[in-house]
Amino acid sequence: MREPFLKLRGICKRFPGVVALDNVDLDVYSGEIHVLLGENGAGKSTLIKILTGAYQKDAGEIIIDGKEVQIRTPREALQLGISCIYQELNLIPHLSVAENIFLGREPKLLPALGIIDLKDRYKRSAALLKELGCAVSPGVKVKDLGLGKQQMVEIAKALSLNARLVIMDEPTSSLSEKEVEELFRVVRQLKEKGIAIIFVSHKLEEIRQIADRVTVLRDGRKVATLARGEFDIEELIKLMVGRTLKEKFPKINVRRGREALRVEDIWTDTGLKGVSFSAYEGEVLGIAGLVGAGRTELARAIFGADPLRKGNIFIYGQRVDIKCPEDAIRAGLAFLTEDRKTQGLILGESVAFNITLAGIKQFRRWGFLDIRRQFETAEQLARDLKVKPLDIRRKARELSGGNQQKVVLAKWLCTRAKIFIFDEPTRGIDVGAKVEVYNLINQLLQNGAAVIMISSELPEILGMSDRILVMSEGRITGEFLREEATQEKIMKAATGGY
């Protein structure tokens, strides 16, 4: 039996409030395409970051070529022959392809003077790209290339580094079908060269096409490693999800009430082209669509974060003029942004500060804040939402993703909002916390709120929505009731109906 190139034994990693990796073993052989499969929050990214030196493991061994190694920095990872191609590519847009490939390792004409051998660099870049069968000139600026070609440049860079293990983190998530084919061709080529490949994905169809072996992670644990021929799609889903749909999506039915929000023919400079819809009390309105379809833009436009070029917004039948988020909050809207850290929270401030920020005016008396009442309210909301740890003096930064999301929700409950727009409410939080978020959404419904839920995860959309809108290129291209919606129908509408 051949020795694996990479052996992981008992890798553990904890973050405040979350066990990201729990005793994970993994073997990856040279010349193998090893798919790492798991839902968001299963621990895939953490594992990768430990391999690339971005995080340090808390416990466990990393063994390369039979020798235990320490990977303390990204540089050490590169020296060990580990290259990673991240979702957000790490290229410098305004430099040429050749400059990017040899960044920091430029071939020198006169090493003492640091003068770069331009010709050599160009030639070697061209050779690498040719080897990959990629028709890109080394002189072109990276910003002028499409995403697929940029990925090729990253792969060429990995080759130039003599990488023996290439990690690809969801490389196909933003590629067209043709680009994906091209990528797969190149990945197989790397395999032929005897390079080990870790391919992170949650697209099951791709796995069938490319995987030699699949390792499934769930909630930070390794669930199974299966070789080609040993797995079928159904089985993988079961392993990945690990619980029944009903447990995962605790959907409740509430009687639909009055129309809470009506949007008529909204146009914006951010790409919305005549969007109209209504949302009702007691209803979860799911909004599906591909990245860039205009879902977040729609939420931002309604909430006054971006200006409207044209169109009207009605709340409980009253036309409202929303010019800024302040107006939206006054009208009873709440917007839970997709990125908690950059748009939802003031990370350096306390939980209490964050919870009371949007509704702070209610604590004003004679022009001054009633601090006692402010903290009592914050404490009460934190308790209601089971924020852990229950310490409202703690900085928001120190909470786990799920608890941060609860703090954001508490902030909006504090404003007494009636219409909640959730943008990717469960992104980056673990499975248990997701269920808690869904239960909170249920509570909102029972209290007569209207909920609009934007999500890129179709199971979540299908599992939690009463009604589903599908967007594509700034327009609404489909509307389905819960009973009639399927993944296929939604995907068809999301790709513009072709």
Added chain:
Amino acid sequence: MLKTVSEKAVKEPDIQAEGKINWKDLLYSLGALLGLILLSAVLTVLSPDFLTLNNLMNIARQSAINSLISVGMLLTILTAGIDLSVGSVLALSTVVMAILIIKLHVSPFIGVLAGLCLGAFLGFMNGILLTKLHLPHPFISTLGTMNIARGLALIVTGATPISGFPFSVQFLGAAFWGPIPVSFMLVLVVFIIFHLFLTRTTTGRYIYAVGGNPEAARLSGVPVERVLVIVYTLSGFMAAVAGLVLIGRVNAAYPLAGLGYELDAIAAVIIGGASFFGGVGTVWGTLVGALIMAVLRNGLNLLGVSADLQTVAIGAVIIGAVYIDVLRQRAINKGRR
């Protein structure tokens, strides 16, 4: 990574009033104060003249102008901004007071009021340049107004000082109440007001929110642009107030007054534990920062150290104070992991 530089000050003393005392935070807020006490102790040993009522009151008086400017500067730094124009705003508003009161014989009250309003107006313009013209950073907008205000001060005075204020105008800067300089009492009153403003009003809390994360603040309904305009207006206003104290001390207004004051104010705010990246800092930290600078200058004077060498020392203190903060922050992060 950069964000970690400074997180010491107690942002919400009111939380602590709520029962449990957060000792860690308390210790951080005391960091600069401990430095001040240590510095004073050393100077007491080295110079018999240091710990005398007379000298302490001297320090109080000498620190007043910088303190007043610093509290305005603190607001801008809390929003992750900066106000380079304060020294020039001080100069322009004082020479305008001088021209109105001394040359044009306007009533002192109206003249002073006009000068203060001018300071506030210049600050307001800084805010407008930043929020409406969308200049990329207040460093640039206030660098512009710094030059404009300085130039105007030179033009309107013909580059010569104007002296001969009535005592009523000099009162704040020159008068004493018993042994205590009125200017220092003004500082205490102003700082208490700003403390209440920052901790007990919505606008004050918004300032921290804007500095901590402007996008999240905006999406939480914080009128970010209005907050910024208020902050720069107050900074300009405080520069003019400091100018009024300067008038009292030297009984003159001169167009080159306040040169480099912006840098002293920035130093006081930073020594006092505020983060240059916004969202962190307190008025009391800033007061301690201003006092540290004044004590250092005073002590070195007493010890006969040359003015040039004093400047070197101040520079070293700024670097040292922030470096200690970096170390402490690193220790916290390690402890957390």
